[in-house]
Amino acid sequence: xxxxxxxxxxxxxxxxxxxxxxxxxxxxxxxxxxxxxxxxxxxxxxxxxxxxxxxxxxxxxxxxxxxxxxxxxxxxxxxxxxxxxxxxxxxxxxxxxxxxxxxxxxxxxxxxxxxxxxxxxxxxxxxxxxxxxxxxxxxxxxxxxxxxxxxxxxxx
Numbered sequence: 001x002x003x004x005x006x007x008x009x010x011x012x013x014x015x016x017x018x019x020x021x022x023x024x025x026x027x028x029x030x031x032x033x034x035x036x037x038x039x040x041x042x043x044x045x046x047x048x049x050x051x052x053x054x055x056x057x058x059x060x061x062x063x064x065x066x067x068x069x070x071x072x073x074x075x076x077x078x079x080x081x082x083x084x085x086x087x088x089x090x091x092x093x094x095x096x097x098x099x100x101x102x103x104x105x106x107x108x109x110x111x112x113x114x115x116x117x118x119x120x121x122x123x124x125x126x127x128x129x130x131x132x133x134x135x136x137x138x139x140x141x142x143x144x145x146x147x148x149x150x151x152x153x154x155x156x
Contacts, residue, residue, distance in 0.1 A: 016110070020125040024109070027133065028102040035095035042088035049079045090143055098136045105129065 053076045059069040083089065105128055109116045115124050 018122050020122040020129070021109070024102060024106060024125065024129060027129065028099060028106065031095050031099040031102060035092055035099055038088045038092035038095055041086070042083065042092055045079050045083050045088065049076050052076050052079075087143055094136060094139055094143075098132070101132050102129075105132070 052072050056069055056073050056076070059065040059072065105125065108114075109121065109125055112121070115121075115128070118124070
């Protein structure tokens, strides 16, 4: 339903019921979910690394635990390799920034603030969303191109 303040300004049909609004909501939900998943993967991986890494010197002191110590140390290395490969921290930050930018556009649109204060506000929303998402996609492409550890993906 279109808020009364939008109807009063002659913006009937260009409110939260429109296609642009649905697009905004769909993208916002995706970025919120993606940010949460990336954050959880990053944090679980890092906590596991800390706990397992701290266990290694304890096992060394206990002695006669060579196989277990080596296996735990290998798990720490694998967990770090996964973080470098999948870039969960960078994804979490990028997705969170995108979700916050979408929140900002949502609030500007709902309050009919500039640049959403004209009769073409739904078109402006689509154009701004497209620019915002293109920028985020370019950031993703750059991280992917650089590869693990922030290096260029080209072979040495």
